Amino acid sequence: MNPILSNLRHISLSYAIWLLVGCLLAALLVLTNSSPWSNALLFAIPMSLVFGGVAASAYYVGRSLPLKNRRFFMVTGIFGGAALLYGAIWVLLCFLWNKICGLFAENWAGIDLNQHLAGVLFICGTLLYLLSILVYDVLLALDNVRQAERREAASEVMARDAELQVLRTQINPHFLFNSLNSISALTAIDAAGARSMTIELAQFFRQTLALSEKQKILLHEEIALCNHFLAIEKIRFGKKLQVQIELDVQAENCMIPPMLLQPLLENAIKHGIRDLVDGGTILVCTKVRAPWLYIAIENPVDIQASPAAGTGTGLKNLQARMRSLYGDKSRVEWQATEEQFRVEITLPLELSNA
Template identity: 55%
Template sequence: MHPILSDRRRFMVYIIAWIFTGVLIARLLVTADLANWSFALLFSLPVALFGSFLTSSAYFVCRSLPFNRRSFSIATLVFASAAMVSGISWLGLCYGWNKVLVLAADEVEVLHLSPHLLVLFFITGFAVYLLALLAFDVYIAFDNIREAERREAASRLLARDAELQVLRSQIDPHFLFNSLNSISALTAIDAVAARTMTIALADFFRQTLAIAEKEKISLKEELLLCENFLAVEKIRFGKKLGVEFEVAADAEQAQIPPMILQPLLENAIKHGIRNLPKGGVIKVTIFQRDRWLHIAVENPVSADPGNSTGNGLGLSNLRQRFFALYGDQARVSWQRTDDNFTLEMALPFEQTYHE
């Protein structure tokens, strides 16, 4: 689309600028004592408006010579030829329009078009069109740069989405395999518990399917997902597993990536609670402060590091997901002591709004 003709505001500014150009031409004719004001304006304004449409065609000339397929010699030849045609066209219009006005007024030529004045009209038409070619060429160059930046941004977005899908595909089966192993173990011990756990697992994955395609969900939805997950795990561990949630009311509507808290609870159980004879309590603290959402998960661990050390895949995935979504505007850190493991994360607080 033409950058001037396709935009009403630009078009109006463009036409007004050319009208002022016509007035300037009339002023020069009067100053040079070549015509009176009435004839000068009657001559120059239509000529200027014609020049505006003639000059706008320079955009299409530039478009016909893409930067990546042009040579300097070809561009010089085409631009010079186009400017030459423009200069001749503008000169012909000036000469013809002057004759029409003289005949219409039934007078001797009011504006005497001397050879010097005709040359001046030609040079003016040539120079103005050449400047228009250069201006549109610069505009197209910047437009190409903006388009390249848009394509690059779209590519980064697609790459980020692809990365998130890969990370999710690593997280989701992790819990599924553990749960199926637990169901298999319960089948031989307690068939009723195994059946109950299967139903609870189905409910959990039904909810994960509902949020799988979302980039962000509310913290409240994530907490509900965690409750369904814990319903499965409590069947397996019974009183050995305890969980305490301390969630600030103003944090529940925060927008967060789905399934960032559930894998942390899974790790706390797998690498902490499971290895303790008496089990323990997982403490989850969530609050909002200074437009940052803070989440902390704390769980007891065995004094023997060999019994409670994982491969770090879940935490690595969490960091990668945060980087893909927030860049450097998110933080994940963890600390282990002899009998305790604490993970803390902070991410920009994004509010969920309801209509």
């Protein structure tokens, strides 16, 4: 729909502008000694308002040529031809209105509409119509930009939903199978341990589903989810698995994407602690250094482990995920030594409003 005719406010503003154009046209008639003020105003204002209604067609002229399909000669021909046509129509309407005003046979009605003045009106009408096309063209371009932004936002939402859906299905099946096997084994020798593990597993999956529905969650919510995961793994690995979490007080209310830390802890166990005879300690450290939030996870590794034990796919996926959410404002880096593997994440500091 024509954006200027879409609501009463736009229509009122449009006709206020055309009223001003009418006053300027009347002033032109007076300055060129074509008529006195009363005649000029009676002629110019109604004709400007009429032209304002005619100029609304410029929207459809501009829309008929999408920006991507425009060529210079095509634009010149169509826009110029439409402007000349409507300029001529306006001059004819001016002659008609002037004849009607002349019927009053009063000194204050009608002007001397000669050939020279008709040419001036034709030029003015043509230029005003071209200006109308330009204004509508700008409005169409802005509308296209807004639509593109809406489509981009919708695409981001769809991509985020797809990403979260993948996250729900990416929880390592081996973790679930191993947990169920451990529960089965514990049932015969440690019923209390089996029950505790079952409760932790249920809490973990319940929180996973709840948190993954959100775009951002509090860091302490992610830590709580990780604690359920670690409680299950500690039952499986016993004293082999030790975890030390150094949580900056300021970082507790920082917003982060859901399921950010849990996959990293799972990798630390799978590719580090599991292969060590004596196990080891996973260190999770968070710091706030405005305007950044720093998160680091460090775990021991087996120096004799096969290089192919980990392909780095999960970390590359994490890099891509952070890039899609934060652009160049985030950083995911990792480094491996003979005895340690360390992942460092830097995110823009985003505090909860609650």
